[in-house]
Amino acid sequence: MAGDIAAGKARAADSCVACHGPAGISILPHYPNLAGQKAEYLEKSLRAFRDGSRVDETMNAMAARLSDQDITDLAAYFASLR
Amino acid sequence: MAGDIAAGKARAADSCVACHGPAGISILPHYPNLAGQKAEYLEKSLRAFRDGSRVDETMNAMAARLSDQDITDLAAYFASLR
Numbered sequence: 001m002a003g004d005i006a007a008g009k010a011r012a013a014d015s016c017v018a019c020h021g022p023a024g025i026s027i028l029p030h031y032p033n034l035a036g037q038k039a040e041y042l043e044k045s046l047r048a049f050r051d052g053s054r055v056d057e058t059m060n061a062m063a064a065r066l067s068d069q070d071i072t073d074l075a076a077y078f079a080s081l082r
Numbered sequence: 083m084a085g086d087i088a089a090g091k092a093r094a095a096d097s098c099v100a101c102h103g104p105a106g107i108s109i110l111p112h113y114p115n116l117a118g119q120k121a122e123y124l125e126k127s128l129r130a131f132r133d134g135s136r137v138d139e140t141m142n143a144m145a146a147r148l149s150d151q152d153i154t155d156l157a158a159y160f161a162s163l164r
Contacts, residue, residue: 026120026123029120029121029122029123030120030122030123030126031120031123032119032120032123033118033119033120033123036115037114037115038108038111038113038114038115039111040111040112041112041113041114041115044112053137054136054137055135055136
């Protein structure tokens, strides 16, 4: 499944950017930067947050709303940023 | 506790660089880049791997060997990279 960068950007605007920043550079020190991160790692992280194998109250709630396609698109989008 | 970038660099050479790359840009797609990541997030991640609250077979074993000072130094080092 190929990630759609434009779709990922639109999906990110909903919620991700509030903590991770509009360009994937996070605003607060305990949130990771996502810009330029490996797409495969981002996908793995989102799936782990969604299935609960990685525990973080905020991210578990966020990821619960994501489809497989959303995850692939978001990973492609953040990986595409500098 | 302030992180010592030089000490972190020396500690990273032991093992981190094998997967995360000599400049914090990882070699394989399922390993995250660490260069330029927020120090506080890196510390949080290493502590979670060490105490087992974040599960990853490789990282749990790696982090088990780290002292609090090692963690602070490693976080300072990878955060300092571009």
